[in-house]
Each structure stands twice: as C-alpha cells, then as structure tokens.
Amino acid sequence: MSIIVGEQTKLAVSGLTGREGSFHGLRNKAYGTDLVAGVTPGKGGQDVEGVPVFDSIKEAVEEAGANTSMIFVPARFAAPAINEAIESGVETVIAITEGIPVLDMLATYWKAKEAGVRLIGPNCPGVLSPGKANVGIIPAQFFDPGSIGVVSKSGTLTYQIGNELKQAGAGNSSIVGIGGDPIVGSDFIDILKLYEADPETELIVMVGEIGGDAEERAAEFIASDISKPVVAYIAGFTAPPGKQMGHAGAIISGSSGTAEAKKEALEAKGVRVGESPTETAAIAVEVLRSL
C-alpha cells in the first residue's frame, strides 16, 4: 500500500491546458499515473496529448471517472477551483498553486472538512507513491519504492532528503508535501495518522521548518498515537528571527516557533532530529535497518 495516491488514483488536472499544468500533468502521466482528464472552463472537448479536457471537474468525475483532482490554476482563481473540486465528488484534492489568499483558504478548509474530502496543500509539491503514482511536481526519479513515509512542509527540501535516502539504498512508501502556508488542508498530524495505519510504512520522516507550532503539536501526537519510529529534520536554525507584530501571535501559540524550540519539542518526545538533510537520511536508514 501507500497513502493518498496509488494505483487506484484516477487524476483530473485543473489547469492542464496551461504551460506548467501540461508540463507536470503529462510528466505525472508518463510516470504511470492514470491521468483521465484535464479541466479548463471553456476548453471542454479539446484534448492535451490525447487526454480529454472538460469544462468542469464534475464532468471529469462523471464522464472520465476521476477520483483525484490536482489544482494547477493561477492563485486568484485557485480557491474557487478547489471549492469546485470539493463539490465535484472526488475523494482527494491536491492543490499545487502558491499565493492563494489565506482567508479564502480558511473558508475552503472548512468546506473540505464538511464534505469529507481530503485536501493536500495549497502551495505544496503534491504526493508521490514511488512505483505507483505521482500527483504534483515532485521529481520522481529521485525516489525509489520502499518503506519510509515522508511528510514535509517544504518541497525542495523533501527532494533533497528523498535523494539522500535513495543513495543510501532506502525507498519510500509515499512522499507527502503538505505545504508551508499558514492554512493547509492537511497538517503533519493528519498524515502521521495515515502512515501509522499504512502496513507498508515502517518508519516516518517528518520535515519541518520555522514558524507556527505544527511541529510542536505533531511531537505531542507522536508521543500519544504513533507506534512507528519517527525521524525529523527542521530547517531554519540560522534564519534571522522573523519580526513579530504585536503580542497576539505569542499569546495564542505559547511557542516561539524557532527551529531550536521545535527540535527540543520533538527530542523531548523521543524523536531523533538530524542536523542536516544528509544526517537525517543517515539516521532514518540506521533506524530502519535496526527494526
């Protein structure tokens, strides 16, 4: 097995007729993902290299059997496109677009929750299940099938760690980029739950970065609910302190959001934290071999 995307995935790409959308959508298809439809309002009836294009995601669901939607449309049109996907009947929506207004995402987040649709992103690289399916912009050639589940806020940092794991001879069950925006559809805890339940995943690598308190909350959850070993990496030890406007941020999170605070929170719960992507991959491989 794997999580979120796999052999069962039937993908519809919103924005397939655009430059980036076609480049990555067709790359996903070439990897073996079952790309069943493109969606662009007003371009229904056309095709992109043999992939039929529909006017709406609902048509892609009804006529092409799509169960997963990938959103690749420009930021100012992206939230309505995600909302359309949530209402279309797909199970999973993966939003790659970056720069979506956060209050739009707030409304969209609750819409997805109420509809029971799994939303990944926005501003994320997507989900790859090596050897099965790739939905998004993750360069799949740097990942092999295997038993390490990766969940990350950062795209490029994930490729870096995946590549190091591959060179060390380890592979992945899935790689999930949750995105670094203030409001994302799924956070570390949502994905940790899926990996805990996935029989193919033996170890989890979690990649975080400064800001917010998602890593601190994940540390608590790992201690209470995750039986599989977790190895973490946090970026941003030498980043300049972000300036803080007012007191409200500190009042609600009770956390400084620094890399050091996140590392301490994770280590306090027994999670090993690597100093660099390279060391993180080395620890993950060492722990995996000792299982």
Next chain:
Amino acid sequence: MDLLEYQGKQLFGRAGVSVPDGEPARDVETAVAAADRIGYPCVVKAQVQIGGRGKAGGIKVAKDAEEARAHAEAIIGMNIRGPRGEGPFTVHEVWIEEASEIDAEYYASIILDRSAKKPLVILSRMGGMNVEEIADTDPDALVRRHVDPTKGLTTDEARTIGIDAGIDDDVVDGVAEILVKLYEAFAANDATLIEVNPLIVTAGREVVALDAKVTIDGNALFRHQDLAEIADTVEDPQEAMAKEKGLTYVKLDGNVGILANGAGLCMSTLDVVAQAGGAPANFLDAGGGSKAEAIVNALEVIKSDDKVTAILFNIFGGITRCDEIAKGIVTASSQLDLDLPLVVRLDGTNSEEGLRILAEADLPNLHQEKTMLDAARRVVELAGGAS
C-alpha cells in the same frame, strides 16, 4: 504586509472605529504645523512596523510648539529595535495625534489561529505594555473566543466576550460594537492580524483605538488596490532591489552569498553553510519555476552586497528546471561581469541538461559540486572563511 500605526488607524476610521484625530509627517516643519492644527497637548509617535516604540523613546507628549519641534527632531531619523532585537528600523515618519485622557486601558486583537483554522478574538481588561506577561501569569484575564469564519462575529457574541472579560458595564456595548467593526475590517481587508493595545476608555467614557497593528495578507493585495499602494517601507538597498524584482531576499551579516530554490531548502542551505564554518550573507529563495531571467536578477542582487566573496547555488529542481537555472548562470556571468567564485550544485528536473549547459560554457570561476554538504564546504573555503 505590515501597516504603520497611522495606516492602520486610517483603516479603522474607514471601518467606523473611533480613533484620535491625527496627521502623518515626514519632516519636522510638517510635524510642527500638524501639531499646531491639532492643538496641545499632542503626541508625537514614531511610525515603524514594530512594537516597543514607547520603551525606545519613540512616543512623546508635546505641550507646546517648541516641544513638538524638539520631539519631532529627536524622533525622525532615530533607530528603533523590536522587543526581540528585530531591526533596527529607522523612523522616516511620525504621526501627530491629539492627546487622550485615559480612564481605562483594554487589549483587543483578532488573529488568524493557524492551529484551529479560525480567526481568534482576544480581549482583556488589562491592556498596556505587559499583556504577554499577563497571558502567562494570569491567563484568565484574557478572554479568547474563536469565530466561525463562515458566519462572522455577531454583536451578541461580542457582548458576551466583553462581559466575560470584565469590561466596565457602561462601555460593554461600545467595546462590543468595536469588536464587530474590527472583525468586519479584518475580513474585508484580508488581514491576518489586527491588534489594538491599548483600546482605551476616555474620561468621557468613549471607547477609542489608541494604537493599531495591522498585518495584511500579501497574497490578497491584488484585490485591495488602496492597500497595495501603501508601499512597504523597505530600507536595505539590496532588499529594495530584490523586492522590485519579485524575489524573496533577506540580508544577513556574512560573506557567503546564497541562492536556493524553495524556502525550506534555502533555510537548510544557510544552516549547512553555518555548520561548515561559514557566514551566510543572505537568504534568497528564487521561488518555484524560476526562469533564466530571475536567476540573472537574483545574482545581481547578491552581487550588489559588497561583503559577498563567494556565491553558493543550491538547486534541487521540482517545478524549477535546472536547464533554466544553468542558462541564467551563464547569462548573468557575461552580463554582470561576475568574477566571484560560484559554487553550483544542480539536481532534479532537467539537471542533466543544466549540467551540460554549464560544462559547455566552461566558466573559469564556476565550481560544480555533487552534494549539498560538499558544496557548502567548498563555498566556505572559497569565501575565505567567516567574515
């Protein structure tokens, strides 16, 4: 994007929230003229996008024109650091405001709560400078209430918040009305933070916002022309140049110029350079899908910092194509007369094509490395150690 206090107050004013009369001024003469019009006593307030102005001497009461002049002279041009050492921020503008007679100081804020995925209203009858300490030592003194973003904040809910916070009976309705208006302003302007500290009750028992901290979501500026026009004051010349070119750049103190794609990889690159004994000169995220031109721009910004003695490119392509990066490096080298040592590590989408382009160009100052750690060690060596 953070607004200055007076820009926030102007936004409050448009939303129907009472604020003291005032005028902005960028020089001493304008400040004194504003003070004369407003009348004395008045307050001269430094306008910088950071808290802690009062403690830093950036807020002074003037009882006549002579004092207004002296305060404006002292405050315009002063440097203010934030409570956590942020900055320094140079004061380019002051806000001259009528003095207020204060009966009580409350604290009110609305912030996007990332964990709960809802806006959070915080209200306290103990406003003023030490609200974070109060949150720690006496958490019950702060009432926190989430708002359903699909429904907004009703007057009844706002009244309940006021009553629970122990607001004086005679001003509960006034405070509730302001909370509702602040929430409307929050939603209508795509704010992620609105903080009023203090929210005062005047001697005449009127509720007035005496300060304003407002952060607007930069991603939503396309639908707020008025706010988009308020240029974020960027002071550092490199940062101003980067902003103009649409790059995310933060200047640091070291001598190793850094360019990476993606904020996470860029932060990680700073960390490994520091671990290798180097001192990063900047954070520069070239962003997803960078084209050759963006790379030329990025190199121009990095190079314009005289401290930089070597530059590290750490690229792992996803949406970014390595061939575009390579083309950018080659173009920049000839356009910018770049003779600083460049350490380049390219991996990911189209990396073979990128490496081929670099090999063909055969630049004398270019050093290729296969791994991130080797690249970090190499650039630190070429930069001549930490400055």
